[in-house]
Amino acid sequence: MSNLNPSTITVPPSSTLPGANPTRTFSDGNAHYSGTMPVGIDGVPLGNHLKPASDLEGGGRVAVDTTPVEMSFTGTPRSIILTADPNNAGLLYVGKVDVTNAGANAVTFLRAGESVTLNYNDATNALYVVGSVAGQFVWKGAAL
Numbered sequence: 266m267s268n269l270n271p272s273t274i275t276v277p278p279s280s281t282l283p284g285a286n287p288t289r290t291f292s293d294g295n296a297h298y299s300g301t302m303p304v305g306i307d308g309v310p311l312g313n314h315l316k317p318a319s320d321l322e323g324g325g326r327v328a329v330d331t332t333p334v335e336m337s338f339t340g341t342p343r344s345i346i347l348t349a350d351p352n353n354a355g356l357l358y359v360g361k362v363d364v365t366n367a368g369a370n371a372v373t374f375l376r377a378g379e380s381v382t383l384n385y386n387d388a389t390n391a392l393y394v395v396g397s398v399a400g401q402f403v404w405k406g407a408a409l
Contacts, residue, residue, distance in 0.1 A: 318343045318408035326350065329357060329401045331366040335392035340358050342407035344391060346381045349375035350402035357403055359383075366395050375403075 271326060324339050336345065349357045358364050358371035359381065368374060373381055394403050 280309075281352070283321060284384050290309040292357065309407035322407045323409055324407070326402050326404055327394075329394050329396040329403050330399045331396055332394040333337040333360075333362060333364050334403075335362075336392045336394055336405050338387065338407045338409075339406075340407060340409040341388060342386055343384065345385050345387065345406070346380065346406045346409040347375065347383075347394065348380040349377050351378040353377040353396075353401040355396055355398035355401060357401060358397070360393060360395075361390050362393055364395050365395050370395070 281399050282319070304409050320340065322336065324336070324343075327334060327336070336347065347357075347359060354377075356368070356404075357375040358366065359373050360371045363370045365371075372383075376379060383392070
């Protein structure tokens with residue numbers, strides 16, 4: 266596709282893929298190659314979705330009991346990193362506010378010393394951690 270003619274690239278007024286807008290149509294001028302591809306998602310250019318994090322926020326060690334504890338950050342996370350303390354005696358469950366110490370509504374769990382990275386922006390729905398037993402700890406951080 267090295268012979269694509271840039272003059273044939275157009276931005277149509279509407280999207281052909283749900284959530285992808287705008288789109289660009291391309292062809293090589295000889296009708297050998299043509300198609301439509303998204304150049305944005307929900308009005309945000311693809312390049313903004315694919316940018317790496319530019320900062321880190323360490324939250325340190327957080328006490329976790331048998332009631333959910335919010336994992337809050339001052340910045341806007343691109344990814345959230347959670348690590349169960351290596352000395353924990355039970356499991357940690359990760360989820361939204363309704364996650365329970367029995368694991369109901371959890372999206373994942375962590376054993377002592379295990380980590381999980383979630384590509385998650387907590388601006389709309391906060392992330393919570395709860396322990397299966399009292400007296401545990403989680404280390405939290407975010408890539409912003």
